[in-house]
Amino acid sequence: MAWGLKMPEIKFTKLFINGSFVDAVSGKTFATTDPRSGEVITMVAEGEKDDVDLAVKAAREAFDHGQWPRMSGFQRGQIMIKFADLIDQHIEELATLDSLEVGKLFSHNKLADIPSATRMLRYFAGAADKIHGETLKMGGPFHGYTLKEPIGVVGHIIPWNFPTVMFFFKVSPALAAGCAMVVKPAEQSSLSALYYAFLAKQAGIPDGVLNVVTGFGPTAGAAIASHMDINQVSFTGSTEVGRLIMEAAARSNLKPVSLELGGKSPLIIFDDADINMAVKLAQRAVFYNKGEVCVAASRIYVQEGIYDDFMKKAVETVGDWIVGDPFDPHVHQGPQVVDKEQFEKVLRYIEHGKREGATIVAGGKPCGENGYYIEPTIFVDVKEDMVIAKEEIFGPVMSLMKFKTMEEAIEKANNTRYGLAAGVVTKNLDIANRMARSIHAGSIWINCYFAFDSDCPFGGFKMSGFGKDLGMHSIEKYLQVKSVVTRLHDSPWL
Numbered sequence: 494m495a496w497g498l499k500m501p502e503i504k505f506t507k508l509f510i511n512g513s514f515v516d517a518v519s520g521k522t523f524a525t526t527d528p529r530s531g532e533v534i535t536m537v538a539e540g541e542k543d544d545v546d547l548a549v550k551a552a553r554e555a556f557d558h559g560q561w562p563r564m565s566g567f568q569r570g571q572i573m574i575k576f577a578d579l580i581d582q583h584i585e586e587l588a589t590l591d592s593l594e595v596g597k598l599f600s601h602n603k604l605a606d607i608p609s610a611t612r613m614l615r616y617f618a619g620a621a622d623k624i625h626g627e628t629l630k631m632g633g634p635f636h637g638y639t640l641k642e643p644i645g646v647v648g649h650i651i652p653w654n655f656p657t658v659m660f661f662f663k664v665s666p667a668l669a670a671g672c673a674m675v676v677k678p679a680e681q682s683s684l685s686a687l688y689y690a691f692l693a694k695q696a697g698i699p700d701g702v703l704n705v706v707t708g709f710g711p712t713a714g715a716a717i718a719s720h721m722d723i724n725q726v727s728f729t730g731s732t733e734v735g736r737l738i739m740e741a742a743a744r745s746n747l748k749p750v751s752l753e754l755g756g757k758s759p760l761i762i763f764d765d766a767d768i769n770m771a772v773k774l775a776q777r778a779v780f781y782n783k784g785e786v787c788v789a790a791s792r793i794y795v796q797e798g799i800y801d802d803f804m805k806k807a808v809e810t811v812g813d814w815i816v817g818d819p820f821d822p823h824v825h826q827g828p829q830v831v832d833k834e835q836f837e838k839v840l841r842y843i844e845h846g847k848r849e850g851a852t853i854v855a856g857g858k859p860c861g862e863n864g865y866y867i868e869p870t871i872f873v874d875v876k877e878d879m880v881i882a883k884e885e886i887f888g889p890v891m892s893l894m895k896f897k898t899m900e901e902a903i904e905k906a907n908n909t910r911y912g913l914a915a916g917v918v919t920k921n922l923d924i925a926n927r928m929a930r931s932i933h934a935g936s937i938w939i940n941c942y943f944a945f946d947s948d949c950p951f952g953g954f955k956m957s958g959f960g961k962d963l964g965m966h967s968i969e970k971y972l973q974v975k976s977v978v979t980r981l982h983d984s985p986w987l
Contacts, residue, residue, distance in 0.1 A: 503985055504688070504691075505687035505691055506522075506535055506536065506538060506684070506687065507538045507687075508538045508544055508548070508704075509687055509704060509705040510544070510548045510706070510736065511548075511551035511555075511700050511704065512563070512694055512700030512701065513700075514691075515538075517539050517708075518537040518543040518547070519541060521538070521539035521926055523537055523539045524536055524540055525594055525595070525682075525683060525684065526594075527593055527864075527893055528596040528827075528828035528832060528865045529596060529818060529819070529827070529828050529863065530863045530864050532581065535684075537683045537706075537707050538707055539708050539709070539712075540677075540706035541708060541712045541713060542715075542716040543788075543933060544708070544713070545713055545716035545717055545720065546716070546720075547652055548675045549720055549728035550647050550703040551700070551701035552646040552673035552674060552704055553722050554701055555673040555700065556643070556645055556672065556701075556702075556724075557702060559699055560640075561671060561698070561702045562632070562643050566621035566622030566623070566624060567622040567623065568609065569618070569622075569668065569669065570619060570621040570622055571620035571741075572696055572697045574614070575697060576614055576693055577614040577618070578696075579692045579695055580607065580611050580692060583688070583692065586609055586688070587602070587688060588603040588606075588607055590685045590688065591606070591656050591682065591685050592819045592820060594653065594682045595681060595682050596669050596783065596827035597782065598820060598825075598826070598827055599819055599820045609658060609947075610657050610658060610660070610661040613661045613662070613665045613947050613963075614661060617665040617669040618669065620666075621670075621671075624972065625641065626974070626975075627639050629686075629976075631669075632823065635980055636978070636979045636981055637976060637978045638976075638977055639974050639975065640974070640975040640977055641973070642750075642972065642973055642975055643671035643672045643971060643973075644670070644724045644970075645672065645724030646672065646722060646724050647663075647672045647971060648662065648674070648677070648717035648718065648726040648727070649663035649674055649675070649677070649726075650677045650717060650718075650727070650728045650729070651677070651678050651679060651729055652729050652730045652787075654782060654785040654787070654981050656679070656822075657689075659687060660678065662729070662962040662967075663676070663962070664676065664703065664728050666760055666962075666967040667971045667973055668698070668702075671711060672971050673704075674703055675704045675705075675706060677688075677705075677706050677707070677708065677713050677717055678705065678707060678716070680707065680709050681832055687705055689878070690703055690704070690705040702811070703910030708732060713743060714738075715737075718737070719741040719744065719897060720745065721746050724748055725750070725751070725970065725971065726750045727751040727785070727793030727962075727970070728752050728753070729752075729753040729754075730754065732755040732956050732957070735752040738750060738752070741852050751958075751959070751970050752959060752960060753913075753952055753958050753962060754913075754957050754958035755787065755856075755913070755956070755957060756787045756909075756913030756914060756953065757791060757883065757885055757909045757911045757934075758789060758913055758916070758934065759905070759906040759915050760774070760775055760778050760788065760792070760793050760908060760916050760918070761792075761794045761896075762775070762780075762795045762798050762918040763796050763899075763917075763918060763919040764796040764797075764798035765920045766799065766919060770805055770918075770940075771918045771949045772806045772807050773917060776814065776835065777942060777943070778887045778942040778943070779791055779869075779889070780795065780811075780825075780869045780891075783826050783827065784869075784890060785835075785887055786889065787913060788914035788936065788943070790914075790915075791890060791892060792905075792906075793891055793894065794894050794895070794902055795893065795894070795895060795896070795906055797896065800895045803963070806855065807855075807871060808855045811856065811869050811871060814826065814869050816861070816868065826869070826889070828865045833865060833888070835865070835888070836859075836865035836867065836931045837889065838892070839889075840887060842880070842886045842888065843870055843882055845880050845881065846875070846879065846890075849879045849880065849881070850874060850879075851872040851873070851875045851876075851879060852872065852873050852874040853870060853871070854873040854966075855870065856868035856870035856979045857870045867889060868889070870889060870891065871893060872890065875892040875893065877894075877905065879892075881934050882894070883909070899924060899927065902928070903932065907931075907933050908930075909955075910955060910956045911953070911955060912933045912934045912953050912955035913934060913935055913953040913954075913958075914934050915932045915934045915938070916937075916938045916941070916942045917929065917932075917937065917938070917939050918939075919940070925939045925940075934953070935952045935954055935957065947963055947964070948963070949963075949964055950962070951963045
């Protein structure tokens with residue numbers, strides 16, 4: 494492997510069910526590929542409905558009769574901390590796996606993604622013994638209280654753009670709550686999830702509590718969404734698939750769902766902003782992780798007083814954005830997209846923008862002799878009704894637009910079916926507060942972007958879904974409230 498790194502041995506490629514690595518019932522496998530070249534890395538077990546049934550059976554047994562939900566929160570927390578410690582010890586291998594499969598920068602995996610995952614584990618480990626109900630002051634001769642109990646067996650379906658972070662967005666609070674679970678990673682990014690399952694067992698998480706079924710959405714994912722013995726489903730991905738999951742959950746056992754879906758997030762930059770800071774912020778907000786970010790600020794609105802200067806500087810600085818091998822420490826972006834299908838999809842959006850009359854002032858083409866690389870692209874002359882201004886591209890494409898007044902900025906920001914996130918750049922506190930209260934989105938970042946923290950709840954409005962990841966709010970979706978009422982002794986009632 495380039496840049497002095499040794500190609501890791503791919504240790505885990507089978508399904509992880511009830512504490513063991515096993516072949517798929519069908520014996521099928523599928524290829525996971527390296528987006529730098531399109532070459533096959535290895536073959537991974539292809540789980541389907543029968544495999545999901547086995548995983549759910551193991552999780553059901555672990556939840557209904559096993560130790561995990563019956564341990565004290567403190568005991569669960571101690572095991573989760575050990576899990577985090579083991580991840581720290583294997584960070585090089587894990588960072589390499591995510592770079593190999595989805596082209597993420599090795600340096601970002603090692604310095605940001607995996608450390609944020611272990612912080613999540615430790616945060617929720619600390620929360621595990623702080624889950625409690627309430628004492629009720631009832632109107633009659635009764636004593637009442639509530640219990641918060643784990644909801645049961647949970648299905649987690651996670652995307653490919655942040656394989657490690659999304660795994661622990663879901664798994665950490667569910668473990669803290671005392672649930673058992675079946676995780677289906679995206680077929681493009683299965684390897685690190687299987688490695689995490691192995692480390693979970695080494696940490697002492699009982700067999701059956703954490704199962705990983707690799708495979709495809711229409712088979713393994715659909716089986717999880719419709720399974721009668723799964724009590725809740727948490728999904729991060731596209732709005733279209735989220736709708737299918739919600740329908741399947743309703744048709745089966747009416748299980749609750751939590752959906753973190755698509756976005757078309759605006760970044761609104763006012764005349765009083767520091768232009769150099771705003772350009773750097775916008776560049777990061779759009780092109781970070783190759784634009785493969787659900788909250789990517791693909792709509793950049795700049796107030797007319799600084800629009801021309803901003804555009805000029807944005808074009809200049811994107812020329813310094815280095816695209817190349819994700820293991821190269823000097824590179825800003827690895828392969829721009831995860832596979833050929835996504836590569837071609839992004840290129841189609843770029844062509845669509847040109848046909849509709851938008852103008853490319855930077856990028857717009859594939860680059861490199863091999864692999865799925867696309868130049869960071871900036872469009873101007875973009876109209877609100879253009880496809881590139883309305884639909885989530887999930888690639889390195891910026892639509893740069895102009896506004897006059899704060900009221901116009903609010904109207905444009907909310908002119909979308911999505912509501913995941915938004916950014917505001919201004920030195921004026923009144924503007925910041927007005928914008929924060931007026932934009933219909935789950936996260937509003939003022940003079941920053943991608944500001945995530947284990948304690949800060951994250952989730953969308955409108956067609957960006959519902960339910961929260963991160964923070965104590967995220968534990969609530971893995972719990973159910975039970976009311977317990979006792980008649981007071983010798984009190985008159987009947």
